[in-house]
Amino acid sequence: xxxxxxxxxxxxxxxxxxxxxxxxxxxxxxxxxxxxxxxxxxxxxxxxxxxxxxxxxxxxxxxxxxxxxxxxxxxxxxxxxxxxxxxxxxxxxxxxxxxxxxxxxxxxxxxxxxxxxxxxxxxxxxxxxxxxxxxxxxxxxxxxxxxxxxxxxxxxxxxxxxxxxxxxxxxxxxxxxxxxxxxxxxxxxxxxxxxxxxxxxxxxxxxxxxxxxxxxxxxxxxxxxxxxxxxxxxxxxxxxxxxxxxxxxxxxxxxxxxxxxxxxxxxxxxxxxxxxxxxxxxxxxxxxxxxxxxxxxxxxxxxxxxxxxxxxxxxxxxxxxxxxxxxxxxxxxxxxxxxxxxxxxxxxxxxxxxxxxxxxxxxxxxxxxxxxxxxxxxxxxxxxxxxxxxxxxxxxxxxxxxxxxxxxxxxxxxxxxxxxxxxxxxxxxxxxxxxxxxxxxxxxxxxxxxxxxxxxxxxxxxxxxxxxxxxxxxxxxxxxxx
Numbered sequence: 359x360x361x362x363x364x365x366x367x368x369x370x371x372x373x374x375x376x377x378x379x380x381x382x383x384x385x386x387x388x389x390x391x392x393x394x395x396x397x398x399x400x401x402x403x404x405x406x407x408x409x410x411x412x413x414x415x416x417x418x419x420x421x422x423x424x425x426x427x428x429x430x431x432x433x434x435x436x437x438x439x440x441x442x443x444x445x446x447x448x449x450x451x452x453x454x455x456x457x458x459x460x461x462x463x464x465x466x467x468x469x470x471x472x473x474x475x476x477x478x479x480x481x482x483x484x485x486x487x488x489x490x491x492x493x494x495x496x497x498x499x500x501x502x503x504x505x506x507x508x509x510x511x512x513x514x515x516x517x518x519x520x521x522x523x524x525x526x527x528x529x530x531x532x533x534x535x536x537x538x539x540x541x542x543x544x545x546x547x548x549x550x551x552x553x554x555x556x557x558x559x560x561x562x563x564x565x566x567x568x569x570x571x572x573x574x575x576x577x578x579x580x581x582x583x584x585x586x587x588x589x590x591x592x593x594x595x596x597x598x599x600x601x602x603x604x605x606x607x608x609x610x611x612x613x614x615x616x617x618x619x620x621x622x623x624x625x626x627x628x629x630x631x632x633x634x635x636x637x638x639x640x641x642x643x644x645x646x647x648x649x650x651x652x653x654x655x656x657x658x659x660x661x662x663x664x665x666x667x668x669x670x671x672x673x674x675x676x677x678x679x680x681x682x683x684x685x686x687x688x689x690x691x692x693x694x695x696x697x698x699x700x701x702x703x704x705x706x707x708x709x710x711x712x713x714x715x716x717x718x719x720x721x722x723x724x725x726x727x728x729x730x731x732x733x734x735x736x737x738x739x740x741x742x743x744x745x746x747x748x749x750x751x752x753x754x755x756x757x758x759x760x761x762x763x764x765x766x767x768x769x770x771x772x773x774x775x776x777x778x779x780x781x782x783x784x785x786x787x788x789x790x791x792x793x794x795x796x797x798x799x800x801x802x803x804x805x806x807x808x809x810x811x812x813x814x815x816x817x818x819x820x821x822x823x824x825x826x827x828x829x830x831x832x833x834x835x836x837x838x839x840x
Contacts, residue, residue: 412472414465415448416479423447423461425486426479433482443467443475491540494550496557501525501535502619503560504553511556519549563639564622614638614736614786620771625762625790627711630750631740631805633782634762635711638736639769648709648734655680655689659722668722673703678729680722681705684714691724691733692716710765711735741775741787742802743811754810761792761801768794770801 418426427434427447438445448462465475496504505512505525516523521541539549622639637648659668659680670679673694681692692705695713702715745754762770771791778787790801805811 412469414472414476416463417460418463420459420461421489422483422486426482437475437478441471441475443471445475487542492546494537495534496537497534500557500560504556515552519545521545521549620773622769623772624767625764628759628764630755631758635735636738637734647731651731659689670721670723680724681716708733709735737785738788739778739785741789742814743805744814757810761804
């Protein structure tokens with residue numbers, strides 16, 4: 359037996375057979391690669407065939423993905439049902455697709471089904487609307503209304519317009535906010551018209567509040583000191599107040615705004631910077647409605663009457679009655695808080711926050727329609743300040759009344775920063791800003807700069823807890839907010 363190059367005849371025969379087969383398989387491999395390269399266009403679409411099954415991958419612009427998927431996946435499900443092919447977007451393993459602006463759709467199934475599904479997908483891409491984004495600047499004054507309670511209003515605007523509306527967060531709460539609106543040109547135009555309408559409504563409220571403040575006459579602003587100036591008649595038998603249902607309580611008090619935005623207020627009465635009363639303007643407050651109510655009550659109770667049809671026959675502590683005010687000729691809603699000498703009754707004016715003494719014969723029974731408007735006065739304290747000594751000085755009280763236009767009906771902007779425990783209960787601690795001048799004035803800072811107050815050092819609570827008060831606003835405001 360002869361050897362050639364160290365190989366046996368059997369080895370030579372195996373080599374002769376193996377080499378051509380290897381070359382043949384290499385040829386098929388390169389041929390397949392050439393075919394794939396010819397099939398895949400430059401946009402990256404791919405097709406892989408296996409028996410009678412085919413897989414096609416299509417690069418889809420990210421802006422068209424929503425049109426292919428449809429609401430709750432309705433469109434992509436319809437494509438699958440109509441063609442019999444399986445269509446789904448490839449899971450994102452990284453963010454490279456987001457940076458390139460494309461997503462990948464995979465279509466699986468029989469060749470004819472895949473081809474039909476591919477045509478439908480491409481049709482969706484061609485007909486997909488162009489999504490644009492515009493940016494507008496909205497003054498802070500309107501942000502609270504546009505967003506609404508817990509974001510309900512802005513979600514409603516998005517749903518109605520089918521546009522995406524996003525308002526930037528953070529920054530100074532008094533600065534204008536950037537608003538981004540995304541959608542088709544039609545959707546963007548509709549969304550902007552809805553925002554304009556919200557701004558118009560807020561401007562209308564501001565206009566009505568301005569009219570109300572111009573029409574109101576100044577009212578006595580100095581609050582009686584309850585301990586020194588009021589001599590309660592201790593031997594007067596105290597009658598129990600009439601029972602008030604929870605539903606009646608809810609309808610009688612003004613709820614505080616539950617968002618962190620600023621809101622417009624009147625300061626109606628002041629004891630000192632740590633205890634004063636405000637009226638909340640704008641919706642749902644009824645500044646004009648209060649004026650109309652006061653006018654109606656004054657006309658009704660000032661008319662000449664025969665008999666004693668409006669006279670209160672039995673007066674109890676806690677009763678809500680109609681009472682005159684010693685500094686003008688108007689009639690107001692008042693709560694009976696005590697009995698004084700010589701037939702006088704100590705009353706608390708529920709819409710303003712101050713006290714007065716009225717002879718019991720002057721008190722009148724309120725008609726039911728006079729009780730519908732929530733009580734407008736809310737007890738508060740000023741955030742960021744404390745008295746120089748243990749008590750607030752007369753100079754500090756006078757300065758605070760001057761800065762807040764007490765009972766002069768000029769609006770201030772307010773924001774609840776926290777809730778503070780005081781001798782009058784747990785009260786909302788407010789930041790007050792005067793925006794009536796060219797430059798905004800922080801009331802607390804002005805008091806400190808005047809040397810009439812120091813910076814607050816006591817701990818305050820961020821929780822919205824109950825705050826008991828002379829007219830029981832605490833529990834009712836909490837219930838109403840719920």
